[in-house]
Amino acid sequence: MQVTRTLRVALSAIAALSAAASLTAHAAPPPAHPTPVKNVVLVHGLYADGSSWEKVIPLLQAKGLHVTSVQNPTTSLDADVDAVKRALAQQDGPAVLVGHSYAGMVITQAGDDPKVSGLVYIAARAPDAGEDYPALTRKFPAAPASAGLQWFDGYGKLSEQAFVSDFAGDLPPREALAYYAVQQPMGKAITMAKTTVAAWRDKPTWYAVSTEDRTINPDLERFMAKRMQAHTIELPSSHVSLISHPQEVANLILDAAGQSHN
Template sequence: MKVRQLGAALATLSIALAGNAAWAQTNASETPAPVHNIVLVHGLYADGSSWEKVIPLLQAKGLHVTSVQNPTTSLDADVDAVKRALDQQDGPTLLVAHSYGGMVISQAGDDPKVSGLVYIAARAPDAGEDYAALTRKFPAAPASKGLQWSANGYGKLSENAFVQDFAGDLPIQEAQAYYAVQQPAGRAITTARTTIAAWHDKPTWYAVSTEDRTINPDLERFMAKRMNAHTVEINASHVSLISHPQQVADLILEAAGQQTQ
């Protein structure tokens, strides 16, 4: 009798766990529970100011917004910066990342405060996956030809690559202003691999930039589909968060369970 009861209990537990896993991998078609805290994570060749047009749109909805300043010296250092920001949040938090920042939130996103992950034209390798090798399965993005390395091992995009291939749908003067604040990236980032892919366990959203010349749009679609993310496509360059802030904010608000109208 006890054996049958134990078997029934294990079966019930198995069903419950399967249900939780299935929920975590939905395409977010159901409205998520409202989230008050938003932590924004920038990518390479940028800093926290890349979110400056999105932030007021989120704040206008009453959300508490934090834009992390990643050192972009190594993946571990950037994950630590995000974790420090998470420590300062007072409850469930949505992590949002642009570009390389997707690797950072995939690693940091297993924090129990994190309720979901939003990727904006972002990297999303699996745990232990070689992201550079993954990119080679798709045609190379033009911006990579403009990456320049200093003698001390830090890289940045040339002005031409930044203006044309990174931020190609911005007015030239605006693109040049963002070029002026780009942070050099540590060479260690080029070979870094995440040990965690939190998107396996957390609800995810993804915004593909259809005119991206920094990450191949088909690679973005592949990563979004693999994580079973709720996906939107924005007719934008790599910096959709700057050129199309309302569309990016709308996706974040949806992920946060907020009204977008």
Template sequence: MKLRLLGAALTLASAALTGNTAWAQSDAATAPTPVHNIVLIHGLYADGSSWAKVIPLLQAKGFHVTAVQNPTTSLDADVDAVKRALAEQDGPTLLVAHSYGGMVMSQAGDDPKVTGLVYIAARAPDAGEDYPALAHKFPAAPASAGLKWSSDGYGKLSEEAFVKDFGGDLPKSEAEVLYAVQQPMGKAITTAKTTVAAWHDKPTWYAVSTEDRTINPDLERFMAHRMKAHTIEIKSSHLSLVSHPQEVANLILQAAGQQSQ
């Protein structure tokens, strides 16, 4: 017993020194509720197919999985898409989001069916918070320099930024395929603010991408710590769900109340 207490004290001390206090959060704060349904929310510059490697890993464990197709034209439109998916679920549901999808999930996650929230290198703003202002408190991620806008107000990453900064740990050929199906984002998203932060009331999990060049990894750590999320780190680009699907699936399985194998 004394050894266990000493180990816990050393963990807390180490976390305090490194600033990674999210690692010291008690699992009791994020106790999973077993679910049958998992709804996946994609981020910007992508679509539901970005979950293609994670989905079969979850289905193999018996879960009913739905990948939302967000229009990425506005926050409201994306939240509505998630709410439609939630309405189709037959019981308790775990929400999982990547990147900007975390903002959508924070808004839609107050649905009574939702038992928990899993953030994969994702935004997690507080209600009414200016996310760009929060991001500006940290060094800018390189991908932002590659965002290009069309004359009608839709943004896409340049090919170089997509391949190097968005999916930098993927084989170039695979990154190029994902670039080819990149979905433009509506300019309204850049100024949108959530009115709800479901993470205040729901158990949360977070996967930090340590090699992320789209969202600063320290910003990810800050948001995870602020939520008191059960947090892991993956040595990955922003697209950990593509380059490290098993690690991402393992975290989702844990949040779904099933121990990964």
């Protein structure tokens, strides 16, 4: 019996070491001095639309960058990836691809496009190829916003209370309600989607953790950022740091684009 327990402990230790090794295998750390690029493609997450980038866009444009905010349909992962690929096809050169929240899955899949020079994750999902993201989230305490998800005819939205308090909790209530009004429903297919590639294994990555996030557990964000060997910053923000901390988010994107933000 003692031998069996000892063997079990040893096997568990080997498995843990193997898992830890797999976290960093083949991931691409961000270069110290990225090659400057002029194109940035922004991808919004669930419960939002392209207007969620409205504070970041002018900050990037003021630095001379060409910015595209994709209006992905959030009906399925494939449809959203197709929307991003169409936007990338219209860029006249290399582009930094940026995703917020669920859009991290989208850019992880679409980011294998040869035009993509780097990936920026803003409080975003960053699954590995074929990874069950819902199962990954269950390894961490549940984020409160998930309790406010409501379904109608196969499409999900956050309740007003969950949106204002848990999704956009550090915005003034009137501002949060304005974004709630443009909330885009989520197709049921997204809840079962898995990426087939993980572009972050080959492309340099940047990550902004939201330390007060109530939509994705901040420790889950830290885990995904570390696994990608991403250049990581932490912002004292709700899930919508792109709205409440637009300058810091813009600066991270400028870093990825090899542009000065001084």
